[in-house]
Amino acid sequence: MNITKGRIQKAKKVVIYGPEGIGKSTFASQFPKPVFIDTEGSTNGMDIARTDKPTSWELLKSYVRELGSSEFKTIIIDTIDWAEQLCIESICAAHQKKGIEDFGYGNGYVYEKEEMGKFLNSLQDIVDKGINVVLTAHAQLRKFEQPDEMGAYDRWELKLGKKTSSQISPLVKEWADMVLFANYKTIAVKVDEKGNKFKGQGGERVMYTSHHPCWDAKNRDGLPPEMPFSYHGIAHLFGNITAPQTVPAAPKAQPEPAPAATIPQPEPADEKPELIESAAELLNIPEALPQALKDLMRQYKVDESDIRLAVSQRGYFPYETPVTNYPTDFVQGCLIGAWNQLYNKYIKPNQGVPF
Numbered sequence: 001m002n003i004t005k006g007r008i009q010k011a012k013k014v015v016i017y018g019p020e021g022i023g024k025s026t027f028a029s030q031f032p033k034p035v036f037i038d039t040e041g042s043t044n045g046m047d048i049a050r051t052d053k054p055t056s057w058e059l060l061k062s063y064v065r066e067l068g069s070s071e072f073k074t075i076i077i078d079t080i081d082w083a084e085q086l087c088i089e090s091i092c093a094a095h096q097k098k099g100i101e102d103f104g105y106g107n108g109y110v111y112e113k114e115e116m117g118k119f120l121n122s123l124q125d126i127v128d129k130g131i132n133v134v135l136t137a138h139a140q141l142r143k144f145e146q147p148d149e150m151g152a153y154d155r156w157e158l159k160l161g162k163k164t165s166s167q168i169s170p171l172v173k174e175w176a177d178m179v180l181f182a183n184y185k186t187i188a189v190k191v192d193e194k195g196n197k198f199k200g201q202g203g204e205r206v207m208y209t210s211h212h213p214c215w216d217a218k219n220r221d222g223l224p225p226e227m228p229f230s231y232h233g234i235a236h237l238f239g240n241i242t243a244p245q246t247v248p249a250a251p252k253a254q255p256e257p258a259p260a261a262t263i264p265q266p267e268p269a270d271e272k273p274e275l276i277e278s279a280a281e282l283l284n285i286p287e288a289l290p291q292a293l294k295d296l297m298r299q300y301k302v303d304e305s306d307i308r309l310a311v312s313q314r315g316y317f318p319y320e321t322p323v324t325n326y327p328t329d330f331v332q333g334c335l336i337g338a339w340n341q342l343y344n345k346y347i348k349p350n351q352g353v354p355f
Contacts, residue, residue, distance in 0.1 A: 009239065011127045013175060015080075017137040017158050018182030022205060023229065024136040025078050027182070030231035031132055032238055033073035037063050039082040054083075056292035057090035057115075058339040062299055064122060067131075074132040075123075081137050081159045084168060087115055094337035096329055113167045120175045132238065135172065139181070139215075156181060156215040173216060181208045181217045182229050205229040288324045292336050302347055307335065310346035 014031075016024050028034065029048050036043050036050040037060065043050055049072070054060035060083060067075050077083055088100050091111045100108035123133045137158050144155040160169040173179055185206045208215060209223040227233045284304045285297050296302070304323050312319040316334070317326065326335070335342065 011130050011132045012237070013123070013127055013177045014132065014134045015137065015158070015172060015176040015179045016134065016182065017139050017180075018207075019139050019184075022182050022184065024182060025076075027229065027231055028074075028076045028078065028134045028136055030235075031074040031076070031134055033071070034076050034134075035067060035070070035072040035074070036076045036078050037067075037083075038078050039086065040079060043078060052295070054086065055295045056336055056339075057083075057086040058336065059292070059295050059299060060086055061119065061122065061340075062296075064119075064126065068126045068129060072131065074134060075126060076134040076136065078136045079138060080135040080172065084112075084116070084160055087119070088112060090337050091115060093332040096333050109161070109167070112161075113171065116168050116171060120171065124175070135176070137172075139183075154214070156183070158216070173218070176218075178209075178219045178221070178234075179217050180219075181215045182206070183208070183215075207233075286322070286324050290331060290336070293331060296336065296339055300343055300347075302343070302351070306347050306351055309350055310342060313346055313350075 016028060018024055025036075025043050025046065029036075029043075029046060034048065036048055038050050038053055039060070041053050051063050051067075054063060060077075064075065088108075091097075091108065092099060092102070095103070095111075097103060097108070100112065102108070103111070127133055137160065139156050140159040141154050142157050144153060158169040158172060160172060161167070183206065185204045205228070207227050207229045208217045208225060209219045209227060210217055210225040212225075221234075221237050223234065283297065283301065285294050286304060287294075289297075297304075297307075307323050308317075308319050308321065311317050311321075311323075311326075316330070323331075323335075
């Protein structure tokens with residue numbers, strides 16, 4: 001048994017949510033050495049490192065796995081509520097359902113909770129390697145009524161899960177070390193002495209770091225309940241405050257040595273540069289395939305013939321049948337929706353083996 005004392009400085013799991021346009025992505029871009037997984041394509045105007053936009057849930061998970069072994073210090077999923085839609089699409093495709101409600105009796109939300117739980121566990125593995133994980137999310141207003149109080153009031157919540165049976169929002173909040181709610185602070189004046197009504201004033205951007213009846217927030221670092229919406233307020237928690245640089249003293253001048261005699265060498269002949277094609281360019285990926293499937297094939301370097309071989313081994317279609325002739329529900333459910341199982345069990349063992 002190993003007993004330790006004192007604070008342990010580790011990578012953090014951070015959730016930043018608020019209304020659209022308040023600056024969540026800009027705030028997240030100031031974390032140490034960040035890379036974005038931009039699920040909604042909202043960072044095109046920012047000078048940041050980013051992956052390609054994931055077109056499927058499996059592709060998003062593969063990005064996370066690869067970035068876990070990269071040089072980046074912070075992985076940002078912008079936004080997690082758009083990533084949730086990819087998760088739902090994957091579950092529906094795997095079970096050949098048109099929507100999450102088609103499962104009946106709330107079973108679809110059970111599948112979603114299990115899948116999102118596994119995804120958060122994979123993000124925890126990234127944090128254990130010393131890489132921060134930041135999830136940005138949109139906020140939504142919802143009527144909330146406490147059992148021991150009369151009446152309901154508006155409350156800001158994570159825009160995750162549209163039904164009360166969904167447990168995604170509580171799951172994400174429990175997973176996070178820090179939940180920051182960003183909003184515009186508005187000063188509202190109801191009436192004056194004469195009974196005249198006034199409009200709301202203010203508009204300062206602030207972030208809330210602790211729980212309030214009107215929003216969810218938390219932190220474990222003793223932050224003030226309300227702070228300006230600026231990364232400088234939490235920068236000290238991530239150890240990226242640079243110390244002032246000192247200029248070293250100039251070394252004493254040394255006498256230059258006499259130049260050594262050089263033997264003239266013949267100039268090298270001009271060599272033609274070799275054209276090396278990447279593995280992705282050599283793959284046969286038909287343009288008519290769905291974009292999500294094409295992205296997975298490029299990411300895993302899978303040729304169209306590799307898919308035909310795997311499908312024929314499972315007895316679905318003959319090897320000669322082109323992938324473009326497969327039914328849409330089969331492509332969405334068995335190829336895209338169950339890509340990990342298909343690739344690991346049937347494609348990877350035979351990849352590159354001639355049929």
